[in-house]
Every structure is written in C-alpha cells, then in structure tokens.
Amino acid sequence: MKLFRPALGILAIVALGLLAYGFHVAMTVPADEAMYNVQRIFYYHIPAWIMTSLCFGANLIGSVVYLATRNKRPSLALRADAVAVATAEMGVVFCLVGLVTGSLWARYAWGIWWTWDERLTSTLILWLIYVSYLLMRNFSAGPQMRTLSAVLAIFGYIDVPIVYMSTRWWRTQHPGPVFFGGPGSGIAPSMKPAVTWNIYAWMAWAVLIVSIRYAVERRQQKIDETDALRSLESPSAAQVEVVS
Amino acid sequence: MIKSMFPLADLFPWDRQNESVLGHHHLIAAYCFAWGIQLAYLAYLGLKWRALVRVERQPSNPR
Numbered sequence: 001m002k003l004f005r006p007a008l009g010i011l012a013i014v015a016l017g018l019l020a021y022g023f024h025v026a027m028t029v030p031a032d033e034a035m036y037n038v039q040r041i042f043y044y045h046i047p048a049w050i051m052t053s054l055c056f057g058a059n060l061i062g063s064v065v066y067l068a069t070r071n072k073r074p075s076l077a078l079r080a081d082a083v084a085v086a087t088a089e090m091g092v093v094f095c096l097v098g099l100v101t102g103s104l105w106a107r108y109a110w111g112i113w114w115t116w117d118e119r120l121t122s123t124l125i126l127w128l129i130y131v132s133y134l135l136m137r138n139f140s141a142g143p144q145m146r147t148l149s150a151v152l153a154i155f156g157y158i159d160v161p162i163v164y165m166s167t168r169w170w171r172t173q174h175p176g177p178v179f180f181g182g183p184g185s186g187i188a189p190s191m192k193p194a195v196t197w198n199i200y201a202w203m204a205w206a207v208l209i210v211s212i213r214y215a216v217e218r219r220q221q222k223i224d225e226t227d228a229l230r231s232l233e234s235p236s237a238a239q240v241e242v243v244s
Numbered sequence: 245m246i247k248s249m250f251p252l253a254d255l256f257p258w259d260r261q262n263e264s265v266l267g268h269h270h271l272i273a274a275y276c277f278a279w280g281i282q283l284a285y286l287a288y289l290g291l292k293w294r295a296l297v298r299v300e301r302q303p304s305n306p307r
Binding site for chain 2: 023041044045089090097100101105107209213215220223
C-alpha cells in the first residue's frame with residue numbers, strides 16, 4: 001500500500017498526458033477524404049474495442065484463477081476475484097463506449113443508428129452478458145456468489161471470439177477486420193499515429209482505473225472478512241443485527 | 245467571443261467547407277460520451293472508496 005499510492009500517481013500523470021496527446025493527434029491528423037471529420041470517431045472507437053477485449057480477457061484469467069485456487073489458496077483466489085470484477089466493470093464501460101461511438105458513426109456513414117447485423121448484435125449480447133455478470137455480483141450474496149460469477153464469466157467470454165470473427169463468418173454491414181484481416185485490411189498510414197497513440201493512452205487509463213477498482217474491491221473484501229470474523233466471535237450480536 | 249470562452253475550441257477541426265449537417269455533432273457527441281462515461285465511472289469509484297473509508301472509521305468498528 002505504501003508503494004501503491006505513488007505508483008498510482010505516476011500512472012495517473014502518464015495516462016492523462018497520453019490521453020491529452022492522443023486527443024491532440026486525433027484532432028490534427030488530416031481528415032478522411034470520404035468521411036471527413038466524422039472519421040475521427042474511429043480514433044476512440046478502435047481503442048475502446050481493444051480495451052474491451054483485453055479487459056474481458058483479464059476477467060477470464062481472474063475467474064479461472066479464482067476457480068482453480070479458491071479451496072487451496074483462498075488469499076490468492078480473493079485477489080483474482082478482485083481482478084475479475086475490476087476488469088469486468090472496465091470492460092463494460094469500454095464496450096458501451098464502443099457501441100455508442102459506433103452508432104454515432106453509423107448514423108453518418110449508413111444513415112441509421114443501428115442495424116441487427118451479426119457484428120452489432122453479437123457485441124450487444126456481449127455487453128448484456130457482462131452487465132448480467134455485474135448485476136449477479138451486486139444482487140446475490142453468500143459464498144457461492146463468486147464461484148457462480150466466475151463460471152458465468154468463463155461462459156460469457158465465448159462471445160468475444162464470436163464478435164471478432166463475425167465479420168469473417170457472415171456478410172455484415174460493419175466494415176471488415178482492421179487487424180489480421182489479410183490483404184487490403186489495416187489502417188491508412190495517415191490514421192496510424194492517431195490510432196496508435198489513442199490505443200496507448202486508453203490502455204494507460206484502463207490500467208489506472210482497474211488498479212483503483214482493484215484497491216476498492218480489496219478494501220471491501222477486508223471489511224467483509226472482519227465482519228464475518230466479528231460475527232463468529234459474538235454470534236448473539238450478529239443474530240441481533242440480522243433480526244433488526 | 246467563442247475563442248475567449250472556449251480556448252481549446254480550435255482543437256476540434258470545424259471545417260464548414262467539407263462538412264455535412266450531421267458530421268460535427270456526431271464527432272463531438274462521440275468524444276463527449278467517451279470522456280463523460282469514463283469520468284462518471286471514476287467518480288463512482290471515488291464515492292465507493294469514500295463510503296468504505298467511512299465504514300472503517302466508525303467508532304463501533306474495531307478495525
């Protein structure tokens with residue numbers, strides 16, 4: 001904890017600096033010839049999806065580690081669970097940013113806010129899966145809550161590769177893959193600096209916010225643990241609290 | 245007047261020559277939404293942290 005706060009401060013300065021520079025680059029690279037300035041939405045849209053994938057990937061790892069260690073190493077399991085909830089919340093926020101910025105771009109590019117094509121629909125389902133994961137965590141209690149959430153997270157992650165592959169498996173209105181899409185895919189050289197800097201910037205922001213959320217969750221876990229110990233030491237007092 | 249009120253307004257490349265009615269509104273809405281939701285989430289974390297600190301500081305709480 002002694003090193004945590006200075007590290008967080010440095011990370012905050014780095015993240016805000018990168019975000020400011022990323023914003024500046026996004027606003028100053030030449031406008032797209034076909035889409036004009038609306039194409040600048042892309043500089044926040046792409047990083048949002050990359051961060052969504054990374055956050056949900058980290059959530060998957062945290063959930064698997066929790067399930068694997070919950071009986072033998074409960075302390076490590078609780079840390080893994082804190083990582084899982086922190087990355088799930090961050091992923092949901094980035095996923096929402098991706099959906100909304102995409103919709104604003106689509107209104108200009110396609111003339112519609114939304115279409116039920118495979119990419120958009122699978123992405124909406126992905127967002128709903130992780131929202132339900134967070135709702136389950138918030139509104140359920142008891143020792144099984146973390147285990148059930150971890151299992152749901154593992155099943156939920158199945159939708160991430162489906163979202164990524166949807167533009168290859170089906171003919172969608174959404175543009176084709178930008179990364180690893182074969183010949184013809186990729187980013188125009190004029191857009192590269194804006195996309196790259198904003199990926200770095202939002203990555204730093206994600207690490208910062210996930211670290212804060214992790215610290216909040218660990219604090220909550222310690223409070224819950226102390227409460228549980230207290231109720232074991234004086235069960236009559238705990239019963240009175242429950243009754244009242 | 246606008247320049248004095250919004251010194252960073254030039255960062256948004258408002259070019260009426262090559263812009264449709266929808267374009268800039270959508271660009272600004274997208275960026276404002278992205279920042280707004282991230283800052284709102286940060287504020288939520290701040291409130292949650294403060295609530296936990298208050299729980300810990302309660303006199304009846306032997307922590």
